[in-house]
Structures are given as structure tokens and as C-alpha cells.
Amino acid sequence: MRQRDFRLRSRSLEILDGCTLFNLISIFLAEGRVPHSRAQLANACWSSQGEEHSLSYVAKLLDRVGIGTSGYYLASRRTHQLTPPLFCFLTRHPGRRSLAIVLRRYKDGVVVHEGAGEAMAMSRREFAAVWDGVALVTEGATDQLIADEQRGMDERSLEQFRASFGLKAGFLDASECDEIVGQASRHFQRSVVGRALEVSPVRTSQSAYLNSSLIPMQASIFDRARQLVSDAELEFEDLQVVRYGPGESYQCHFDVDMHSPPGQSSAFGLRKWTILVYLTDDFVGGETRFPLFGESIAPRKGAALYFRNYTDEENPNPFALHTGTPVRSGAKFAMNVWSK
Numbered sequence: 001m002r003q004r005d006f007r008l009r010s011r012s013l014e015i016l017d018g019c020t021l022f023n024l025i026s027i028f029l030a031e032g033r034v035p036h037s038r039a040q041l042a043n044a045c046w047s048s049q050g051e052e053h054s055l056s057y058v059a060k061l062l063d064r065v066g067i068g069t070s071g072y073y074l075a076s077r078r079t080h081q082l083t084p085p086l087f088c089f090l091t092r093h094p095g096r097r098s099l100a101i102v103l104r105r106y107k108d109g110v111v112v113h114e115g116a117g118e119a120m121a122m123s124r125r126e127f128a129a130v131w132d133g134v135a136l137v138t139e140g141a142t143d144q145l146i147a148d149e150q151r152g153m154d155e156r157s158l159e160q161f162r163a164s165f166g167l168k169a170g171f172l173d174a175s176e177c178d179e180i181v182g183q184a185s186r187h188f189q190r191s192v193v194g195r196a197l198e199v200s201p202v203r204t205s206q207s208a209y210l211n212s213s214l215i216p217m218q219a220s221i222f223d224r225a226r227q228l229v230s231d232a233e234l235e236f237e238d239l240q241v242v243r244y245g246p247g248e249s250y251q252c253h254f255d256v257d258m259h260s261p262p263g264q265s266s267a268f269g270l271r272k273w274t275i276l277v278y279l280t281d282d283f284v285g286g287e288t289r290f291p292l293f294g295e296s297i298a299p300r301k302g303a304a305l306y307f308r309n310y311t312d313e314e315n316p317n318p319f320a321l322h323t324g325t326p327v328r329s330g331a332k333f334a335m336n337v338w339s340k
Ligand SMILES: O=C(O)CCC(=O)C(=O)O
Pocket: 242, 250, 255, 276, 286, 287, 288, 289, 322, 323, 324, 325, 334, 336
């Protein structure tokens, strides 16, 4: 078994979305009982979206949040020399290497987690066939003082998010919802994501932007939104209506830029509040889910879901991570009222 800088061997790999990477690293750290801040980890994972996730990249990411790791080359029969959990590559499908965690190792096989779904058992022979030879292990717990500080940061972020989060029924009445859907229907185009406004498999819906000439009640909607979040000064972007057909979704994401410098996010002035108004509810699926906050909202026509995207310390709040889950049948329409 050799421990060394394994950048050479750690070939590049598919680009993971922030949610899968976050899940994998959370499982790795929880299994290894390594204290860590979910808030800090979420920030690091989403800042790395779009990068190729080699094992050395994971090591660097963990280093950024204060967690030391060591990388090893070893044959599958020698993995018993390391204490699980092992962060590793497996080649489970021809030509496709995926990141996985070896949770436990038995005489006759291993238990592996790939970041989604359940852990699975593999015999020694199956494991040897997919084992890629490189593993990452943690160097143990981080400094306890840092860990305590991080835990405090998580608790504050969670409390602040909880205080800002709400669902207001009847924000719009049914005829207002229908009017907006009617206006939007001539303007839909494939939705885009990120700074570069790219089409992406992360977001498969259609979007339509409505300004005040297209939607005369825009000013009244903005007034209601100011009242809803008790901020008379708020300014807003143009309204954005989204349409999801069957199978369409918006995977886990934040509505704000996770790349902005710590403590200065709101200086960029973007999306202090998200207000999402559901315009229809005659479809199946399409809940808005908050995996870190642990809430799932079933859309009701006319209701407004609202939450603040930043902490009091002006960092993006990781608990604002959310996803528009796939619509299973029918069409979901919703409207983003994003404050500047
Ligand atoms: O459709 C949803 O439930 C979520 C929409 C959303 O997150 C967005 O458009 O940014």
C-alpha cells in the first residue's frame, strides 16, 4: 500500500451536481464520525458545481472546510488495511467511473453507497471487478474548537432560515392565476441556469418573462410581496413564469450566487428573498422540496412560498437549497417573484 500524491492516477470524471456531491461527502463524514458544518460543506459543494470531480478534487474541497484526508493506491484485496469509510472510484458500468463510499468491509464482501438510494452489498469478487485502486480516508476529527464553531454556524443559519420561511394561501386568486398563465403562454422558452444563462439538464422546464406591459397587475403583485415579507423597500426582477410538463424538474439549487465572497453576498444585491407563487395545482408530483431544511411543499393554486436566501452574516443560507421535483402528469405553472 502506498500513500502519495495521487493526482496523476486520479483521472477526471463526470461532472456531478452539487446535491450528489454533497450527499456523498455527508455520508463519508457521518460514517467516519467527523464533525463538520453542513452549512460550510453545502457552500463548498455548490461553489464547485461544474468542476470535474476527481478524488483529488474531493480532497481539496475537504481541506477547504478544515478536514484532512490521505489518498492511497491499493489492490482490492488490501483494502482491509484501511478503516472504512473509504471514498473511492468504482467502475460499475463500462467506461464510466463513479464516486462511491465503501461503508464496511467483511471477510466475504463490502457495503457500498453511491450517494443516491440505498447502500448495497457486493461480494468480494464483484468488488474486485469494479475497484479502481484509489481510496481516500479522513485523518480523523478536526480540531474540536473549529467543529464547535461550525456547529454554531449551522444552528444560526437554520434558525434564521426557519424564521424567514412561510407559505401564504390566497396570495393570488384563481382568476389572477389564470390570467398570468394565459399571458405567459405565448412567451415560453427553455429555462436557463447560472450566470451564463445556459440550457442545462439540471432545469428542464420552460420559462416566460413578463414585464409590466405584458402583465398590468405586476405592480400590485410587487406590493403584495413587500407586505408578505414586511419590507417596504424591496425592488424586484421582472416576473418569471415557469412551466413543467411530465418528467420535467429543477434539480437541487440555490437562487443566489454561491461564488460571491463570504460576508459580501448581499452586496451583489441579488435575490434577498425568493417568493414562488403556484399558479396551478391540477397536476401530480412537482412538490418544492428543501433537502437540508427537511420540508416539502405541495403546490396549491394561488399560494406563495417565501424564504430569505441569505444569513444575517450576509452569506448564502445553505438551508435555502431546494428542488422542484419532477411533475409526473399534467402541467405545473408557478411564478418566481425574486427581490433584487
Ligand atoms: O418549481 C419549483 O417548485 C421550484 C422552482 C425554483 O426553484 C426556481 O424556479 O428557482
